Amino acid sequence: MSTNTEFPGPVKWVDDRLGIAKIGKKNLRKVFPDHWSFMLGEIALYSFIILILTGTFLTFWFKPSMAEVEYQGSYSLLKGLHMSEAYASTLDITFDVRGGLLMRQIHHWAAVLFIAAMMVHLLRMFFTGAFRKPRELNWLIGFGMLFLGIVEGFIGYGLPDDLLSGTGLRITNGMIQASPVVGTYMNFFIFGGEFPGDDFVSRFFIVHVLLIPGIILALVTAHLFLVVYHKHTQYAGPGRTQKNVVGYPLFPVYTAKAGGFFFVVFGITALMGALMQINPVWLYGPYNPAEVTAGAQPDWYMGWLEGSVRIFPGFESHFWGITLSWNLIIPALIVPPAFVTLVALYPFIEGWITGDKREHHLLDRPRDMPTRTGIGVAFIVFYAMLWIGGGNDLIATHFNLSLNHVTWFLRFAVILGPILGFWVARRWAISLQRADQDRLLHGLETGVIMRSPEGKYTEKHQPISTYEAYSITARDRLVPHEIGPETDENGVRAPRRALHKARAALSRFYFADAVQKPTTQELEAAHEHAHDADEIHELTEDTETYREVTSDRS
Amino acid sequence: MSDKNLPVKPEDEHGAVEVAEPIPDPGLEPHEPRITDIDPKAADRVERQVSGMFGLATLLVVGSCVAYFAIPRDSILEFGPLSGNANNMVIGLCIGLALFLIGAGAIQWAKKLMVDEEISEERHPAHSSPQQIAEITEAFKEGTVESGFGRRKMIRNSLIGALGVLGLPAVILLRDLGPLPGRALYNTIWAKGIRVVNDVTDRPIKPSDLIVGQLVNAAPANLAPLQEESAVEYQNAKAKAAVIVVRIKPSEIRTKPGRENWGVDGILCYSKICTHVGCPISLYEQTTHHVLCPCHQSTFDLADSAKVVFGPAARPLPQLPLAVDSEGYLVAQSGFTEPVGPSFFERG
Secondary structure (H helix, E strand, C coil), X not given: CXXXXXXXXXXXXXXXXXXXXXXXXXXXXCEECCCHHHHHHHHHHHHHHHHHHHHHHHHCCCCCXXXXXXXXXCCHHHCCCEEEHHHHHHHHXXXXXXXXXXXXXXHHHHHHHHHHHHHHHHHHHHXXXXXXXXCHHHHHHHHHHHHHXXXXXXXXXXXXXXXXXXXXXXXXXXXXXXXCCCHHHHHHHHCXXXXXXXXXXXXXXXXXXXXXXXHHXXXXXXXXXXXXXHCCCEECECCECCCEEEEEEHHXXXXXXXXXXXXXXXXXXXXXXXXXXXXXXXXXXXXXXXXXXXXXXXXXXXXXXXXXXXXXXXXXXXXXXXXXXXXXXXXXXXXXXXXXHHHHCHHHHHHHHHCCCCCCCEECCHHHCHHHHHHHHHHHHHHHHHXXXXXXXXXXXXXXXXXXXXXXXXXXXXXXXXXXXXXXXXXXXXXXXXXXXXXXXXXXXXXXXXXXXXXXXXXXXXXXXXXXXXXXXXXXXXXXXXXXXXXXXXXXXXXXXXXXXXXXXXXXXXXXXXXXXXXXXXXXXXXXXXXCHHHCCCCCCCCCCHHHHHCCCC | CCHHHCCCCHHXXXXXXXXXXXXXXXXXXXXXXXXHHHCHHHHHHHHHHHHHHHHXXXXXXXXXXXXXXXXXXXXXXXXXXXXEEHHHHHHXXXXXXXXXXXXXXXXXXXXXXXXXXXXXXXXXXXXXXXXXHHHHHHXXXXXXXXXCCCCCHHHHHHHHHHHHHHHHHHHHCCHHHCCCCXXXXXXXXXXXXXXXXXXXXXXXXXXXXXXXXXXXXXXXXXXXXHHXXXXXXXXXXXXXXXXXXXECCHHHCCCXXXXXXXXXXXXXXXXXXXXXXXXXXXXXXXXXXXXXXXXCCCEEEHHHCCEEEECCCCCCCCEECEEXXXXXXXXXXXXXXXXXXXXXXXXX
């Protein structure tokens, strides 16, 4: 087959104007590594596209106006009721536009999925160390999208102007109002005066359909551009090095796999929209500032903020003619932003502690960085305790507990839980490392028991394959950051000694107890030892069970 | 001497993380052929599967279009646990399954039929090469010199100043987003002599209408007429003026000093708006006189000046002093004596 040096007609037309061959030749066969955990970000991306498609559909009928109208649509239970145009048009989409309810529900499910996928994607990044140089900025961009996604979701939740969404906004309004000095001013500017006013739906609408999606779209572009530029990370394994990326080409394998996966995600959200009810606003009725439903819950991603506010004890200070509402300032205005900032800056914090300035393209297995894994679990537990707090009333009623006890438990658990979580996860990771080390040095337990002529019993061990052994050892040696001597050869003290000492201590803590991979000598010694008589496990009278013989824990 | 002047240490360079020890990299595992690579029959079977999925998807898409027109928009589907609008559900099912099948078919095709030998691509360090750095530095210097930006400091500084103040109108132009708070949060439409009316029926309430243990959601009599005038004024007024009226056995009430005559025969009136973040409180427990906010579970004791007994709220619910007018209806002695609703900084 001869190679063409000229494009066929229509492609040539495009190429003459855009030079597509120059761009395409680099990227058409771009290699992406294969692993299920690399799909999480894709889910987020695809749900964002689904959100844009379904959201556009909804805007054709939704009227972002708080003008009062009398409902005359086909939902008889609310007929004749006064309500905002926003709520009335939401009912029209639900009951009078064919496919409207479906689109509304796909939109809502996709929103829920969007944020969930971003969060799990973030956890994958965290636990595998994918945020390390050179990807710190992409981590921050991702964080920006997660933050905007949550704001976007919450604002969208407020648009239908039903009883539940109005209550959510009332709570937000109350939180903003607690901000020192500027609280009331911010509220009056955001809501155009007192709550509820008649401005927020039209204002939130434009933020929801233009401003935030526009920024997210720009960030998505930057995010993907950097993924292409840095090339995807990969798990360590035979043939997979810091200097290459091993996997399948974009065309055709990933075009089919990733493209197909878009349809799978869209299909599943469409099925959810068809079969699973979400946010049935017609049951709640129009917003009424004097009414509320019991057991009201926000969308899941707001749960931790809700919980933070719920479990915080009520106290405020009054002095010099001012009020400081600590019951909101701390749990709503300080703790969540501080927590988010801490997690967002984690790559820089870890980089400083470990003193690691190298590029990393091979991912860590969570067990190989026990302290990081512990910290990650502590973050999760902290978040989870707050999140559970957001449903403290439901937990109390479902499990027949006292609401007060649930709340008091969470007040302690939110502090003690992360510490416990850190400790357990770290030890767990170290145990897994030890199991790996065992496998590496002693090989596989075959379960075959041999009896020697003298009557001794031994279990045969089989060395693991070179490929597996390589995968286990293909990781960094964890060396604590070295800060050098106290004084140089001229006796001059090094500057900022205390800071460096603290850093060294943190670094030691970071790597303490982690199992180092064996050196060449250790590995050789272990393999020789495997043929030694020492390895023979005697089945004596004080050996209790057969199991003990077969399990190699010598 | 700063780190900058030191020669670059090898471990700072790209790809210096050494992982191929103590075991050297054995290289990629040999490729194992799939059944579809060896057995043409298996490959044909997969081809039929994939095109079957695509074909079924086509039928489903057509089905969704038919459903759109054929199923009346108000028909209901009841099938086991499924119940809902038939039109929506069938369209959604058809489109959802079709999309899913298209995706599943493409993935099956990629996994089973496309070449699955892994290929490797070189990575390059993220940073620029020394030569590129030299070139760009040179180009930048050239530009700086040509513009005179560094030399003519007055231009630079005045430009920074001009661009700096440009932020000002961007902020100031937003001033009309809303009025200043003023005293708005301090007042409600309650005033001396305003009748307490049931918030559903708008009927004024007589003490005899309430039995001990009863709690009624109420509003000021001047609220309903507002609705005719302006819907937004009405909503804003309602958001602050909503109250609860409760009748408690007088012997169980612990009255705060100064509030001895605020109740009428054990009938007390409190703001319905939670002092935490402003949800309307609603769950009343007769035996304990506790009322609970469903949003964050702040609990107030209505027999004890609505003080907080549990939860995140910090202040009791404001109490409205009650009296009885000449016709025997409950009226307010005055407006609230403190701002209702959530706290704010300048509240005092």
